[in-house]
Amino acid sequence: MLVLGIESTCDETACAVVRDGKEVLSNVIASQADLHAVYGGVVPELACRRHIEVLRPTIEEACKQAGVTLEEIDLIAAARGPGLIGAIMIGLSAAKSLALGLNKPFVGVNHIEAHLYAPFMDHDIPLPALGVVASGGHTSLMLIESLGNYQLIGETIDDAVGESFDKVAKMLGLPYPGGPHIEKLAQEGNAKRFAFKAGRVKEKPYHFSYSGLKTAVLYKWKELEEKDKADIAASFQEAALGDIVKKAKLAAKELGCKAIVAGGGVTHSLRLRAMLESAEVPVFWPGEGLSLDNAAMIAGLGYQQYKMQGEDPFSIRAETRIAIAYK
Numbered sequence: 001m002l003v004l005g006i007e008s009t010c011d012e013t014a015c016a017v018v019r020d021g022k023e024v025l026s027n028v029i030a031s032q033a034d035l036h037a038v039y040g041g042v043v044p045e046l047a048c049r050r051h052i053e054v055l056r057p058t059i060e061e062a063c064k065q066a067g068v069t070l071e072e073i074d075l076i077a078a079a080r081g082p083g084l085i086g087a088i089m090i091g092l093s094a095a096k097s098l099a100l101g102l103n104k105p106f107v108g109v110n111h112i113e114a115h116l117y118a119p120f121m122d123h124d125i126p127l128p129a130l131g132v133v134a135s136g137g138h139t140s141l142m143l144i145e146s147l148g149n150y151q152l153i154g155e156t157i158d159d160a161v162g163e164s165f166d167k168v169a170k171m172l173g174l175p176y177p178g179g180p181h182i183e184k185l186a187q188e189g190n191a192k193r194f195a196f197k198a199g200r201v202k203e204k205p206y207h208f209s210y211s212g213l214k215t216a217v218l219y220k221w222k223e224l225e226e227k228d229k230a231d232i233a234a235s236f237q238e239a240a241l242g243d244i245v246k247k248a249k250l251a252a253k254e255l256g257c258k259a260i261v262a263g264g265g266v267t268h269s270l271r272l273r274a275m276l277e278s279a280e281v282p283v284f285w286p287g288e289g290l291s292l293d294n295a296a297m298i299a300g301l302g303y304q305q306y307k308m309q310g311e312d313p314f315s316i317r318a319e320t321r322i323a324i325a326y327k
C-alpha cells in the first residue's frame, strides 16, 4: 500500500511516500528555518503563507522522487495536530482535497504519536516499551503497550525540552533553532563547570519542568563573559538531557519495559543518544531523516492507523492541542 504523508504542523512543509508503513520511498522536507531565524522563533502567519506556496511543489517532488504518480497512491495521511492551527489546516485541507479529488481514503494522524512511531519503521521493537518524546513542543514519557495503545507516564508542566534549548540559544545569541547550535558549542565547553538542574515536580517523579533551568542559565549568563559561553552551553545541555535520561531509565525499570523508544527533534542530539545508551534495555532511535519533523513518519503511522481503524471522515479538524488517545 502506497501512502502519501503530509506534515505542516509547524515550520516544515514536508511530504513523503511510504510503502506499507515502513519503506520510505521519498521524504522531502522544505524547511522554513531561515524564514524565521531573523525573528528568533516561528512566526505563525509567515509559516502559513510559506506552507501554501510550497505545499504543491513539495507533494509533486515527493511523488517524483518515489517514482509514483498521485493516481498510484492508495491512502493520503496528514498530521491533524498538535501544532499551529493555521499551519495544520493547510496540510490537512490539502490532504482532504486530494483524497476527495482522487477518490482515495484519508486519515488524520497525531504528530506526537508519529514521532514515537518513527523508530518502529526500521526496527522490530520488543513491547512493552517506554516511549520518550523530546521535541520543540513536547516532552513526555509514555508506556507503549502496543501501537495505538499508550499510557502517559509523565510530561512537562511548562517548557518542552527543545523549547528550552531554543530559548537558551537565543539568550546566548545563537541562531534559531537553537538545539544543534548548543550541541556544537557544548563540544568545546566544560559541562561540569556549572551545576544546573532541571526541575523536579512534587509527587510526580516522571514529570518535567524546564522553565527554572532556563532562568538559572539566564542569571548565570548575566555574570559571565563571551569566553564562558561554551561552558554555559555544555552545563545547560548536560542538565536538560540528563534529566530526561534519568527519568526514562527509572520509568523503564519500574514499569518492566523491554526497550526504550525515543522520538522527536531533540533525538537528533548525539549527546542525548550517547547518554541514553547507558540504559539497561535496548534503546531505539528514529532512522536517518526521521528525527526532526518529517512526513515519512506521518505516512507510516497513517498506514498503521488505516489498518487498525479504517479511514477518517472529512469532518475531522485541525487541533492545536491533542493528546495521544490514551487507552
Ligand code: KG4
Pocket (backbone or CB within 6 Å): 010, 134, 135, 136, 137, 138, 161, 162, 163, 165, 166, 177, 178, 179, 180, 183, 264, 265, 266, 267, 268, 269, 270, 291, 292, 293
Ligand atoms: O520534532 P521537532 O522537529 O519539532 C517539534 O515537533 O517541536 O523538534 C524541533 C526541536 C527544536 O526545539 C530544536 O532546537 C530541537 O528539536 N533540536 C535539538 C537538537 N536538534 C534539534 N535539541 C537539542 N540538541 C539537538 N542536537
Ligand code: ZN
Pocket (backbone or CB within 6 Å): 111, 115, 135, 136, 264, 265, 292, 293
Ligand atoms: Zn515534531
